[in-house]
Amino acid sequence: MDFNRLYVSCAPPSLLQSLPEEVIGVGALSRSSLSLLSVFTDLLGQLVTRKFALCLPSSIEARGAIFFGDGPYYLPYHRDPSTDFDVAKVLTYTPLQGDRTSLGYFINLTGISIHGKDMHVPQNSFNCNQSVKLSTIVPYTTLKSNIYKTFIRGFKKAAKGINQVPKVEPFRLCFTVGTSTNGLVIPQIDLLLGNGEKWTIYPSNSIKQVDDNVACLAFIDGGKTAEQAVVIGTFQMEDNLLQFDLDQSRLGFSSSLYPYGTTCGGFNFTV
Template identity: 35%
Template sequence: MFGGGTLFLNQVGWPFNTTTLVSYTPLRTYKESPGYFMSANRGILVDNKAQVPLPMDAPLTIGLSSTVPYTEVRPDVYRPFIKAWDQAMVWTAKVAPPPGVPFELCYPSSKLSLTRFGYFVPDVTLLLDGGGGWTLRGGNTMMWVDGGNLACFAFAEMKEGKTGYGGHEAPAMVIGTLQMEDNVVVFDQENLRLGFTGILTGRGFSCSNFNFTVPAA
């Protein structure tokens, strides 16, 4: 959503104030590119403890896209990131992804436990500028494929040298719609900051419970 104010939950009729969001982080520009970007120059955590060993010369500029279905990660960041998550995911053996699937790490969905946050898998936390952290749980990191028989870690390697951002190389990561699903994401343009809740199913509701037709107060 754009702006701020109060959001309303249909099923219980009480207001949800955006000031109670988990965290805010500054919005920034990326070269001459249109759109919204944030920075995670403090790094990425896997499973709340292992910091991904990223290249020192790769500032973590992160874009958000409503047209990309899942997060794409630039190759120099993708390889250490995917390796760190693979090393943390030790309790279920991975299987080869089906042909045409852009994900590298896939698992039999029947072998994964479900929680109110989605599949019980290692968390991914983006350590954002401003002191906050956006933690992505299993509901935002895993995608069903092969008719639901497999669940894959839904981060894909960006094509080498991808441009389209003012003619420049792409940012380190572009967050797609799967990673934003069932989150309230607030673009506070007046204060140039982004607010986010984390996955709402952990609080017992989803985006469908909000009444966005009621004007924000």
Template identity: 35%
Template structure:
């Protein structure tokens, strides 16, 4: 009996029992994880229940992380059912083939190099498997729970937790690898699509794997662009141009701008030359709207007075930023809600930062710019989907918090 078949079999029994009142078997359409934003670190955190006792473990979301890792000693109760994966096993081979993070050699156990992508620290940890309980949506109800009995993750030492949000015990990888969370769920439940969606906010949001209860409501506003896969460097897009208040920036010498998506950095960064051109154009556009520059507030370099600035559904009335993708018809429009950061009652700052001269990526889109957009990463067809700002339809990503406590 194959591994995937065993997953489906266990899961189906669980839902047949759960739905005994209606006498109809229930097949889930999506797995749902609640996401909260830690305001002190600006990191996004999800809770996963793992082990024999289904201990809750808080994990910082890393959109590009290859797998889940955490401090098993502090996160799992002593009666844990987790099992160490042996070297030369099929599971070990799969894990090592799905990531180029350095793998350690041990004659008995499978080890992977786990990385804290915030502190940039890394260390070896043993590959383990254990039961994971998840919240599911079946098309009508989101109060359903099911288990994956053989979920793979890496155990890491406590020292790797430095820099993570208070209470977080590791990181949850959503990257394009065979042992990332979305891949393992899709493999476990063969009827799931190989895609996941992300809806972040300044408070609560959700990760939805396989489908979404709100897909039909927002599908009309979704646009799609190809995902560019740079080997082991995460999810990328090609940005053809940047416009501010409808005017295209002069960035011809750069050509296509390699752009990375990230939940690890709080604000979008740009390569220094691009950033200087961007800031110059933004200040010029703000002058035409009678915005008043004020002294900068770190880490931001450009700040404005918010006195008298009109507040709209999509945030303060400031210059609109467009990231044009494969054509002028496909653009990611950033309104004031996602371009301005209020640092006080009277001061707002441009939430884009100088990423330096020597950067792997021309642009890295950070968490603040991702908030209150519905984002879809489809691993099946290598496409990235994004909605217009949900605030235009008087929605927020808090509306996508459908998960319940186990």
């Protein structure tokens, strides 16, 4: 195969010091012409469609996976590792929104529901075009202050039966949970999307265990002047498969894979 237009760059070790110890480089997944997806489609042409799927693990001991091109996206069932589950079959889709000032990815968000009750925020709170950004750099979903305050009030009310404790930075709302969140009735959060679909955020993606006895709501106040009203961070993406389809300009999302009996850390790289 003739590898034309292959772009490679090198960096001194000093530029990689802020990265985790085992990381040896960075690969772009944006809309940029130098992103990994663009490079692969340039090299392989019609053999690879302009889409990729991202599956981030919830454990630092597990490996996630990135799939370039179309599915199926096979992950093993935890109860029967010999049986594979095609996550592509359970994806829900919503349009990707354009943003001329960014090479990132945006979706249309019209509201947030907590425990089945819609939040009441001023009209157009989610930016003028109601688009929110997806980020693999931001660790926790960040909300502009006016949205965050309403969100916290709604979550407190829905979680009234859970004992609250002093905040643990960078979080503002924390609870006594013992050694795990299992058995607690944690309010479910739904991101209400412009095409009528909803992205359900289960407790595994909304509550962060900070020590043996305390867990916190893993959403951050982005301040009054935040550029984006909402930025969806990596904690909310963990063990969710996200498919970025640039050909059809849409995002496919699974919500948590736990109910399907699998996780993003189960992909078999030896096959």
